[in-house]
Amino acid sequence: MSKLIAQVPVLAGKLIQEGRPRFNTFMKYARVELVPPTPADIPQIRAGIGRLISGARNGTWKNLTVKEAWINTLVGIEVLCWFYVGECIGKRHIVGYNV
Numbered sequence: 001m002s003k004l005i006a007q008v009p010v011l012a013g014k015l016i017q018e019g020r021p022r023f024n025t026f027m028k029y030a031r032v033e034l035v036p037p038t039p040a041d042i043p044q045i046r047a048g049i050g051r052l053i054s055g056a057r058n059g060t061w062k063n064l065t066v067k068e069a070w071i072n073t074l075v076g077i078e079v080l081c082w083f084y085v086g087e088c089i090g091k092r093h094i095v096g097y098n099v
Helices: 002-033 039-058 066-091
Strands: none
Touching: none
């Protein structure tokens, strides 16, 4: 047991040394991807929603490739799952509301 306790600082140092490049890569992408939208992004968001609605009305979704349709489906599932995670965080319980 004392050998294990003596190795903890060495193992912790190796963990930090191995994890630092991955953490730096994560932070590089997190600074770009996890930023909330700025007021300058709002016109692009409105235009994207407009294209989505007009594409649904015109039937351009019928011209998607299988790969594009699959990616869109996965993105929709991801948004739905994050909605449910937000609901669970908001109500502080996994099942139901306290009525």
